[in-house]
Amino acid sequence: MDFNTRIVGVHDYATAKKFLAEIGSSAGGSGVMTPKSxxxxxxxxxxxxxxxxxxxxxxxxxxxxxxxxxxxxxxxxxxxxxxxxxxxxxxxxxxxxxxxxxxxxxxxxxxxxxxxxxxSREGSWEMSCKNGPLTFGERTLVMGILNITPNSFSDGGRFNQMDLALEHAYRMVEEGADIIDVGGESTHPGYQMIATQEEIERIVPVIEALVKKIKVPISIDTYKSEVAERALAAGAGILNDIWGFQFQGDQQGGPKMAQLAAEYDCPVILMHNQNGTAYENLMGEVLLFLRKSIEIAENAGVQPDKIILDPGIGFGKDLDQNLEVMSRLEEFKSLGKPVLLGTSRKGMIGKVLDVPVTERVEGTGATCAIGIAKGVDIVRVHDVKEMARVVKMTDAMVRRN
Structure with a gap:
């Protein structure tokens, strides 16, 4: 055979330029042809x-x-x-x-x-934060989960004592965590809201101790402004809101959270969430929710380059909807913000594999790998050592350019 034909995957400018260089295109020709490829x-x-x-x-x-x-x-x-x-x-x-x-x-x-x-964004960029910065574009970041709760769905009660919580946080940093995410209220399906003061008493002493010992950013996982303010004052550097600044209730969430983030000039993680699982247009509605969250944040004074988005796997979605969002994660690039993926040990994995929460490491690894391949920037996980290896291996394949 005199020739060889094949399909090549061109998904970004770097890959396009690589193929054009392989065939010997001139620099000028590459510049003209790249937007056409x-x-x-x-x-x-x-x-x-x-x-x-x-x-x-x-x-x-x-x-x-x-x-x-x-x-x-x-x-x-x-x-x-x-x-x-x-x-x-x-x-x-x-x-x-x-x-x-x-x-x-x-x-x-x-x-x-x-x-x-x-x-078509290329290269790496930094997001400033306390104990940061966070660098995006070079590798996928790993967020380690630290639940200071007696009833978390996956590790409830294991780390709700001060010494155990601190020991676990230190271990996660040693194993490769780039961020430690501290939460004082379990938000698994069907959770019961706890009193604001109880949540504060759980998380503030731990954050105050952590900031003296670890050199990575600490995020606070809460949708309550009073909890967030006390956590930020204690040394947390990132605000992680499961309601994307749109919580409706008497806990002073929503826009108050956005104002607080602007006051502290900290990065924010805005997650999609809703009550129930009714959608007419799943991805359209999820992205529209996040657009509104971005608008709320920026109108309050949050810097546009300090916003991270979370698709909200396991929140306001049934199994099929969670799987569809996972299969379409690349669509979140539309909003131009870094994307965090939180799938660790979640019910979606348990239902697909028919395994208990203690046996979902492999399933979590699969979701992290596909997420990285589809462009996510941070994975939020319980099993840091194992997932840091999944991340490193996946990055070696996906981020070669």
Missing amino acids: LFYTIMAENLSDPAANILKQEMLSKGGECAIHRDALTHKTGRSSVLMMGTVKQFRGAALKLKGQSFKLSQLGQEIVTLLEHL
């Missing part, structure tokens, strides 16, 4: 029928493709979702033509440009 499919939801039709015309005019509702052509749908398909070059060209258009298309064009920037 990356192909994306972008969904835009809730467009008016006129906007959908104009968008379709502009994508087609640039050589891309655009699918709209069959009745949008005759303006019978009112609102329509649009699926755009094209190269970076085609999307940029269409976005430029949308500038100045009516039906909010000018704004959509800018969103497309921003989305492309998020998808």
